[in-house]
Amino acid sequence: MAEKLFEIEHQPGGEVVLRFKLPGLAIMPEATKGHFRTARKEVLLAIRSVLDKAIERAEKAEEAKTKKRTKIEVQ
Numbered sequence: 001m002a003e004k005l006f007e008i009e010h011q012p013g014g015e016v017v018l019r020f021k022l023p024g025l026a027i028m029p030e031a032t033k034g035h036f037r038t039a040r041k042e043v044l045l046a047i048r049s050v051l052d053k054a055i056e057r058a059e060k061a062e063e064a065k066t067k068k069r070t071k072i073e074v075q
Contacts, residue, residue: 009017028036 005021007019009019
């Protein structure tokens, strides 16, 4: 039986894990390796985007706590 080049692990509602076998990567064409490098960069950019949004939300929540109300009396 042929050895698998990669394995996929997934549970509904959970994470997806891809495992690539190193000997298999050595026999891949350069174009394929380039696609993997590009995909890695895209994943990192996606993670950056998620982190930026989380930071933005934390800053807004912090800002909302520090705002003080001004009482205006109407006569």
